[in-house]
């Protein structure tokens with residue numbers, strides 16, 4: 812049963828609470844038995860029913876236990892077809908923000924440093940021009 816292949820069209824037919832399929836990392840899961848038990852609430856699962864839930868699932872940073880529950884609900888693989896949405900590539904929750912944060916941090920540091928050097932230069936200049944009188 813878990814070797815079965817589903818297209819997006821197949822998956823998108825299972826969107827009710829009693830019959831809820833979702834896709835995580837190109838695998839198809841039947842989450843109907845779990846909807847009522849989900850600690851994050853049934854609403855979020857119903858929201859991604861019949862769709863690719865990879866991003867939503869990974870964004871939350873689910874535990875290994877959550878992944879085991881997911882494994883237990885596996886019904887098959889997603890069969891991609893032309894015209895399907897692209898696979899969601901997932902680089903981790905902080906991959907993009909970390910590098911952004913680092914570069915703007917360096918820029919800020921440079922501005923402070925240059926400002927400090929200029930102020931020190933001006934101070935020295937004023938001092939020396941006062942002494943020469």
Ligand code: HEM
Nearest residue numbers: 842850851855856859864867868871873874876877880881
């Ligand atoms: C069928 C797929 C899913 C399974 C098996 C699952 C399972 C779990 C489990 C076991 C927890 C408890 C905390 C943990 O162990 O990480 C949890 C929490 C949570 N889940 Fe899911 N989840 C699924 C899909 C989703 C999706 C698609 C969302 C969408 C945003 C979501 C949102 C949340 C949130 C917000 C919490 C935190 C609840 C809290 O701590 O109050 N989950 N989930």
